[in-house]
Amino acid sequence: MSKSLASENKWDSVRRYKLTRMINELSGISGHGTELVTVYIPPRRPIYEAIAQLRTEAGTASNIKSDLTRTHVQDALSRTVEQLKLFKETPENGLIIFCGALPTGKGIGTEKIEIFPVLPPKPVQIQLYRCDDHFWTDHLKDMLKDDKAMGLLTIDTQEAGLGVLSGDRWQVEDTLTSGVSGKHRQGGQSARRFERLRDNELNEYYKRIAERAHRILIDQHKVKGLIVGGPGPTKETFLKEEYLDYRLQGNVVAVLDTSYSGEEGVRELVDKVNEEGVMDGYRLMEEKKIVKRFMKEVYSDTGLGIYGINDVIRSLRNGIVDLVIVTDDISVTVVETKCKKCANRDIDIVDRPRLLAARQEFLSSSCKNCGNVDQEIRERDIVEYFEELASSSGAGLEIISGKSEEGAQVSSLGKVGAILRFRPTADQTSSSRY
Ligand SMILES: [Zn+2]
Helix, strand or coil: CCCCCCCCCCCHHHHHHHHHHHHHHHHCCCCCCCCEEEEEECCCCCHHHHHHHHHHHHHHHCCCCCHHHHHHHHHHHHHHHHHHHCCCCCCCCCEEEEEEEECCCCCCCCCEEEEEEECCCCCCCCCEEEEECCCCCHHHHHHCCCCCCEEEEEECCCEEEEEEEECCEEEEEEEEECCCCCCCCCCCCCHHHHHHHHHHHHHHHHHHHHHHHHHHHHHHCCCCEEEEEECCCHHHHHHHCCCCCHHHHCCEEEEEECCCCHHHHHHHHHHHHHHCCHHHHHHHHHHHHHHHHHHHHHHCCCCCEEECHHHHHHHHHCCCEEEEEEECCCCEEEEEEEECCCCCEEEEEEEHHHHHHHHHHHHHCCCCCCCCCCEEEEEEEHHHHHHHHHHHHCCEEEEECCCCHHHHHHHCCCCEEEEECCCCCHHHHCCCCC
8 A cells, every 4th residue: 555655656746846946936037128038849849940930039139229138139049049959859748948138136237148948747738939028937837737637426316427637628428327216205105115126226326337437437547536526415425335446435535515416517526626726635635645654654663754854865875765755845955065186075954044154154165084175066956956866766755745734744854754665774874974
C-alpha cells in the first residue's frame, strides 16, 4: 500500500513548484515601455518559421521612436533567436520563451537582457508573439492546472450517469436506468414481498453500475479518483455497501448533492466540482496521504522518519532516502563554495531574508581546508538542490502546500522531512555535518 503514493510522476510537484516560482517572478516584472517579449511555439510549428517571424518583428522594431525601448526590443529579439537556434527541432510539447530587459535596481538605462526558456508540461495550444509592458504568463499558468482524469458518477434509484473529467474537458460516457418500481406497492402485494423485490432489483442495478464503472472508468480511462453526485441518500447507500471496485471505492474524492442523476446530473456535477474547487482538494488528498505515511514513521520507533534540512541532506548523500517531503513555503538558498586552490567544497544553508548579508560574508570567507580566500560561489534554491541529490540516489521528492493542515505538521518540523529506505547505520548518523 505504501508504495502507491498518489502522484503518478514523482517529479510533478517539483516541476509545478519551480514553474510557479518562475511565473510569480515573471508576472511581477513590468517594462519601461512595451519591450518584454513573449513567444509561445506549439509542437507542430517548425523552429525556423518562428525564427523567421522574430526576424521580421526585429525589422519592424526599428521604427520604435524611443532609443532605449528600441534597443531593448531588438536585443531581446536577437537573444530569443539565439536561444531558438539551440533547438534542432521543436520540442515535444512546444516551447515558451520570455525575454526582456529587466531592471537591475540601478535606474533606467542599466537594465539587463534576461531570457527564460520553458519546456512546458503540456503541449502548447497557441501560437503567440507579444511585445508588451509585461510577460504573457496566463497560458503557462493554465498548463499548471491539474488534469488527472477523474471519474464522475451520478446516481439515484431510477437512473445513473457515468462521465470522465480531465482538466477543462469532460464527457458523459454512459447512462443506465434501474427499472426499479416506485416506492409504492400495487394493490394486493404484501408489503414485505414488495420490499424484498425492490431490494433485489436495486441490488442488481447497483451491481450493473459497478460493472460499467469498472469497464469505463478503470479499464478505458484509468481514472485517479471518483466524484459522486445525485439527489437524496442513494449515493451514500451505494458507497456504504461497497459495490465498486476498490480502486474507485478507495479514491472517492468528493460526494456532492445534485438535483439530477443520469446525464443531466453529470453536467450538474461538473459545475459543482468547478465551483467548489474539488480538484484542488484532490491534490490535498494526495498530500494528506504522503504526510500521514511520513508522520507514522516519525512517531514509530522504526527510525525511518527523519526531518530537518541537515539530516535529510546527509541521508540523501548516503543514498538511504525513499522520499523527501518539502513544504512550498521553505524559502531557503543553498550556497555552495568551492576553493579555487585545493577544490575543497562546502555548503551553507541560508534563509532567503538573510541572503544579501550572507553574500558579503561568503565573499570574504576563506577555505576551511587551506585558508585560501579565493572561492567559487554557487547559489541554488533548496528544492533544486534536493532534486539533484534525490534523482542521483533514486529518491522521490514531493513538494506539498505549507498552508494545509497536513503541510503545517511538516512545516513545524523544519519544512523538510524524509522517509528512509532502511535505518541508518551508526556511521551514517555520525556527528560530521554532511
Ligand atoms: Zn582550499
